[in-house]
Amino acid sequence: MSTATAQEQLFRLPDLGEGLTEAEIIDWKVAVGDTVSIDQIVVEVETAKAAVEVPVPYAGTVLRLHAEAGGALAVGEPLITVGERASGGGEDTGSRAGELAAERYREEEQAGSGNVLIGYGTGHEPVPRRRRRRTARTSAGGAAGAPAEHAPRAISPLVRRMARDHGIDLTALQPSGPAGVVLRRDVEQALAQGGGSPEEAAPRAEPVSSGPVRIPLRGVRRAVADKLSRSRTEIPDATTWVDLDATGLLQAKKALEAAEPGRRIGLLALLARICVAGLRRYPELNSSVDTERREILRHDEVHLGFAAQTDRGLVVPVVRDAHRLTTVQLAAELARLTELAREGNLPPDRLTGGTFTLNNYGVFGVDGSTPIINHPEAALLGVGRIADKPWVVDGALAVRRVTQLSLSFDHRVCDGGSAGGFLRFVADCVERPATLLADV
Template sequence: MAQVLEFKLPDLGEGLTEAEIVRWLVEVGDVVAIDQPVVEVETAKAMVEVPCPYGGVVTARFGDEGTELPVGAPLLTVAVGSAAEPSGDGPAAASGAEDSGSGNVLVGYGTGAPPARRRRVRPEGLKAAVAVPAAPVVHEAAAPTPAQAPTPAPAPEPVLGPVAVVSPLVRRLARQHDLDLRRLAGSGPDGLILRADVESAIRSAAEAPAPEVAPSLAAPTSSGERIPLRGVRGAVADKLARSRREIPDATCWVDADATELMAARAAMNAVAGPGTPKVSVLALLARICTAALARHPELNSTVDQEAREIVRLPQVHLGFAAQTDRGLVVPVVRDAHARTTESIGAEIARLTEAARTGTLTPADLTGGTFTLNNYGVFGVDGSTPIINHPEAAMLGVGRIVPKPWVHEGQLAVRQVVQLSLTFDHRVCDGGTAGGFLRYVADCVEQPALLLRSL
C-alpha cells in the first residue's frame, strides 16, 4: 500500500530558524527521485537548494514563493510505494514504502535532520491526488465567492495553547492584518482555520465602524513604508546591533602614500602570462593584513565574555565585506595566513562571484577571525566601521586618489589612501592597535617590507 510521507524544512544549521521560499523546482504531480532538489530557499546566510530525501510523486506543496517558513514546517508531501510509482524503471521506482529517506544533508549545513514523520492515507484519496495533480491543496482553501463565504462563528474568548492553523500563508495573512487567530473559529475539519475564515474576518473588521477617539487622545499615525528586517538584511541588523552592545570599540586612522603599492601591482600584472588573473589591490591589502596580524596576534582573537578570557586564534580566516543585491555579506578566505598573494586573490575572486550570483554557502560566510572592509569602492575616503562580531578588529580602506603629498622633501601629487582600524579595546590598548595600523601603512608605502615575511 502506498504511503504519503511529509518532508519538513530541515534544520539549516548555523542557528538559522527560518527560510523564505524563493522558487519551487517541482510541481504537484511531478515524479521526484531521492535527493532531488525540490525547492530553492533563502536564509539569512545564503541561497540554497533543498533536496528531498524521498522518491515518489509530489502530492502537495506548502507555501507560495515568497512565503517564510520556520524550520520543521511542512515543505511538501510525497507518495511513495507501488501505488504511487510510475510503471517502468523511473526515478521513483527505486523507493518503496519502507524507505526512510536518504539521510543526506545540505552541503555546508552540518548533520542530517531526524527522519520525517509518516502519514497513511486512504487509497482513494491518494488516487485522486495523483490523477489530478493540479486540484488538491492540502490545508489551504481558495477564497470562496461572496455567496459561498462561510459566516464566522461567534468569537470565543482567547485561549492559551496551539492555534488550529496549519498553513503558513494563513498565519502570514493574519499577521499582516493584526488579526488574533485565537478569536477565530475555523470552518475546516476539526475546527481548522482556513484562508477563507481569515479573509472573512478581515472583511468584517474593515466594514465595522471605527471607534470615536477624542482629538486630544488620538495617537499620531505614520504613513511611511515599512520594510521587514528579515533575510540577509535582518541578519546584518542583528549582528551589528550585538556588536555595538557588547564590544567597546575604538577607531584610529592614518593617511598613507600608496603610490609604490600601485606601481608594484602594475609591475606584477605586467609580467603575468596570458590568461593569468590580475593581482587586485584587495589581494595585496589582504596579504599585508596577514603579515600585520602575525606581528600583532592580539587583533586575531575573540572574547569569551562568560569565562572572562581573551581567546587568541591560531589561524587567520580573513573576511572581506562585499555589497550584493541581497545586502552586505562577508565571505571568508580560509587560512589566509598560509596563502600567497596570488592564492588570496584567486579565492577572493571565487567568493566575490559566488556572492554576486547568490551561491555562497554558510561555510563561506562563517568562521572569520578578522575583516577587511574596502569601502573606497563607494568613492569615500574614511569610515568608522562596526566590528564584525565576534571578531576583535576590522581594517577599513578608503579610495586611493591623487593628492598633494610631501615626498622626499618636495611637494608632489601622490596616490593617497586613508586607512582606519576599529578594534575591541578589551583585547588590546591603543599602542598595539597603532602598531598594527602603522605597519600596514608602512607596507602600503614600501611594499618591499613584505619580503621579510614571504
C-alpha cells in the same frame, strides 16, 4: 466508487549550516499532487547566509506543503509531506493532480538568483552536492522539461495585498517573473516611481496611501542587521586612522602583474597580504572574546573576511587559512569568492568563521569611515578611495596617490598601542611594499 490509500512521509526543514536556525520559503518547485522522486529539488529557501535549493529524500506524491512562499520555518519544522498513493478505481489521478495544482500560488521574488544545492546521505543528513541545471516542471505532473508556460501560476497573496494597500493596479505593471508573473519587486518599483505604472491613465477610486513603504528585514539583510546590532551592543570598540601615500603600492601592483602575465592581482589582494603579515606581528587583533567564560580566544589561523556588495546585500566571504596563501593565490581566491557571492552561490561555511575582516569601502568613492566590527571578531580594517592629493616627499610638494586606513578594534583584546602598531605597520607596507620582504 474510487478508493485511495496513502502512506505519508513527513520531511522537516533540515539543518542548513552552522548557526542557522530558520529559513524563508522563496519558491516552491512542486505543488500538491505532483509526483516527486528521491533527491528531487522541491523548494528554494533563503537563510541568513545564502539561497539554498532543498531536495526531498522521499519518492511519491506531494500531499501537503507546510508553508507558503514568503513564510519562515524553523529548522526541524514540517516542510513537505509525501505519500504513496494507490488508486483503486475510476478516479482520474492526472485530473485530480491538475485540480490540486490549480490551487497553488507562489511568490517568485527571487526568480533567477543563484543558489546552493544540498543533498542527503542515507540517513537524510545534508551533504554538499553539485549544482544542477534547473528545468521547468508542469505543476500538474512535475515532469522535468515540460514547457513552463503550461504551469498554472498566480500572483501571491502577499503581492496582491501589498498592491491593494498602496493602490497599485497589478494589471498595469510590467511583470518581471517567469511566465509573466508579477513579483513583489515589481510593486516596489512602481511605488518608488510614484505609486503606479506610467501607463495607468484612469484616476483611482481610492486615494493612494502616503505612508512609508515597509520593507521587512529578512534573509541576508536581517542577518547583517542582527550581527551589526550585536556588535554595537557587545563590543566596546574604538577607531584609529591614518592618511598615507599609496603610490608605492600601486607601483608594486603593476610590477607584480607584469611578472605574472595573464594574472590580475588587485589592490585587495595586496592589502590582504599586508594584513596577514600585520596580524602575525600583532596577534591580539586576530582574536575574539568569549563573554560567557570571560576569556580572550587568540586564533592561530588567519581566516580573512572581506566585505562584498551584492544584489542580495552586503556579505562577508571568508578566505580560509589566508596566512598559508601567496599573494597570487590570495588574488585568485578573492576573485573566486567574490563571483560566488554575486551569484548567490556561496556555501554557508564560506560565510562564517572569520577572524579578521578587510573592508574596501573606497570603491564607493568615500575617503573614510568608522567601520563596525564584524562580530565576534576583534578588529576590522577599512580602506578609503585612492585619490590624487598634494603630499610632501623629501621636503618637496608633489602630487601623490593618497588614501586613508581606518582600524576599528575591540578595546577588550588590546590597547591603543597594539592597535596603533598594527595600523602603522600596514601603512608602512602600503607606502614601502619592500617592507614585507622582512617577513618572507
